[in-house]
Amino acid sequence: MPVTIRSLLHRWDASTRLIVPAQDETEPSIDVPVTWVHSSELPDPTPFLDAGHLLLTDGSQFPRRSRDRDPYDSYVARLSERGVVGLGFGTPLIHRQLPDALESACRRHGLPLFLVTDLTPFLAIARYVADELANEQQARIRWSLQAQRAVARAAQRPDGLISILAELENQLDCSAMLFDAAGARIRSPGDPPDLDTPIHDAVRAALEQGVRSSSRIVIDGQEFTVQTIGHSNRLDGALVLGGLDWADPAAADLAHSVIGLASLALTQKRSLEKAHHHLRAGLFEQLLKGDRVLATRTATSVWGGLPSAPLTVLVARRPHHSDFILDALEREAEERGGRVFFTERENRILVLTETPSPAEFLQLFSRHSIPVGTADAIPFEALSRGVAEAERALLHAIQTGQPSVAFREFLDRGMLGLLRAQKVGTVARGILRVLHDHDVDRGAELLTTVRVWVQNECAWDATARELGIHRHTLRNRVQLAGRLLGLDLDLLRDRLELWTAVQLMTED
Known part of the structure; x- marks a missing residue:
């Protein structure tokens, strides 16, 4: 006292x-x-x-x-x-x-x-106070040593990580919550459901920054400290302590000891995840080569299996500032027990899910402003095609600023839609500029003539009537346009090239 x-x-x-x-x-x-x-x-x-x-x-x-x-x-x-x-x-x-x-x-x-x-004597009062303060300090030191020993013993139990948190709560009469790198609560099976949404939000916000930090939040009048754990280039998780008196040196020392032990445990967990990432990369290459038997057997023994075909393939750019997305995908794969497979390939993140893909995955990438391309209904035998289609959709999402694009959107618009998505109108106008320049110099109407001609599906009579000219005049103009363009418009291939240029010249 x-x-x-x-x-x-x-x-x-x-x-x-x-x-x-x-x-x-x-x-x-x-x-x-x-x-x-x-x-x-x-x-x-x-x-x-x-x-x-x-x-x-x-x-x-x-x-x-x-x-x-x-x-x-x-x-x-x-x-x-x-x-x-x-x-x-x-x-x-x-x-x-x-x-x-x-x-x-x-x-x-x-x-x-x-x-x-x-x-x-005033000295008697001063000496009494000094003795009491010394006794209190010695008692606090003894308590600190006993508490440190209790935490060390807890760390030796099979569920050491959970035990040391429980011992910390017991010793300091505070609350202690540990979160993994994806912001999910690490709990023992007997823990009640987690309803602390503001704490979850604060933890995810701290982890998404990707740097070591310590912050404080107040919920219902109680102060909580959010301490991230790990290295700045890749965080391992976060520890949230509530109701702790940081001004008490003994209590602060015990809390720092627990942070150190938690950091060690999460680092070991991180090492296992890193090994899993390398294993996933190898299995994905096996799937691309068609060796599904070996990949399935390995994935079943480690994660419970692979997603069932038909597959949805998601491709996203890997963010450089944080590994939070990878940690979140690791959590999703763990919770879904083999129905999700993901890996890294160069600077891309690839995710395989069953078709239709759960909306949570698109929401996860969207929440972090990471564009995604998808391809669905892909059999394992056509996985390479699915990756290429999803990659193509991703490029379109990046170019147009959309959060996600599905490859089937391109199929709905056909090949011409794909060309329009590439914004090739400038190229088309460049090809047809020779006709425009000829018309300006000679006062002719070659460009208008070929436009009406292709719009009428290259029908001579209908085009001549619409332009109000003779069929021979029309043929002469078309042949001259072909010579200026370097095309033989009697050939289907060259007619298609002219038709495509006319269709795209007004795009952009």
């Missing part, structure tokens, strides 16, 4: 008397911990005092018969501003009784004041 003015009055009840405040039963000011005791008769002792100190004086610095309240008021004001917890005034060596002006000043400034009578 800390030393307070109340405990000192109780110990020296025969030779002390509380003056300010008059009612001490519920007065909190006399229950403030005393961190040290000084005795001084200086007119201004504050340079030698600190917050939490108790001052004892016999009043020799005050005049014996003066009723002037100014020296008393300024004296007490300085003590209050310094954070002194109280003033003990000794009688009757210098003053036979307590000066009324000193009592009034203490009441005005709210500074606890008590009398020390019968010539009780």
Whole structure:
């Protein structure tokens, strides 16, 4: 128990008397911990005092018969501003009784004041406080050693990571929650469902930054500390501590010890995940080569299997600033037990799921502003084609700024739609510019003629009627346009090239 003015009055009840405040039963000011005791008769002792100190004086610095309240008021004001917890005034060596002006000043400034009578030595009070503080410090050191041993023993249990958190909560009467690199709570089977959404949000926000950090949040009046664990280039998780007194060195040391043990455990978990990433990369190459039997057997023994065909293939760019996406996918694969497979390939993240793909995956990438291309209904035998289609859709998503694009959207628009998506109108106009320049120089209408001709599916009579010219004139114009373009418009291939250029020249 800390030393307070109340405990000192109780110990020296025969030779002390509380003056300010008059009612001490519920007065909190006399229950403030005393961190040290000084005795001084200086007119201004504050340079030698600190917050939490108790001052004892016999009043020799005050005049014996003066009723002037100014020296008393300024004296007490300085003590209050310094954070002194109280003033003990000794009688009757210098003053036979307590000066009324000193009592009034203490009441005005709210500074606890008590009398020390019968010539009780100030040294006895100071020594008692020093001994109690030393005993309290030794007790705290003993507690710290015992708590450290208890945490070390907990770490040796089969569920060591959960046990050390439970021991920390028991020792410090606080709450401790550990989260993995994807922001998911690591819990024991008997834990209740997690309903702390604000804590989850704060943890994910800290992890998504991808750097070591310590932050504090307040929920319903309780403060929580969010401490990320791992290295700045790849975090391993986060520890959330609630109701912990960080100002207590022993408590802070124990918490840091637990953070270190948790970091070690999560690093080991990270090493296993890294091995899994290498294994996934190898299995994916086997799937691309068509060796499904070996890949399936290995995936079944490690993760429970592979997703069933037909597959949906998702391709996304791998973010450079954080591995949070990979950690989140690891969590999804673990929870879905083989119905999801993902890997890294060069600077891409590839995900295989059953068709239709769960919406959570697109939402995961979208939440981090990572564009995704998808291809669905892909059999294992056509996995290479599916990856190429998803890659093509990803490129279109990047070019158009869309969060996700499915390859089937291109199929709905056909080949011409694909060409339009590539914004090749500039190329088409460049090809047909020779006709435009000829028309400007000669006052001709070759460009208009070929446009109407291809719109009429190269029908001579319909085009001649629409343009109001003779069929021979139309043929002459088309042949001249072909020569200028370097095309033989009697050939289907060259007609298709002209038709495509005309269709695309107005795009962009």
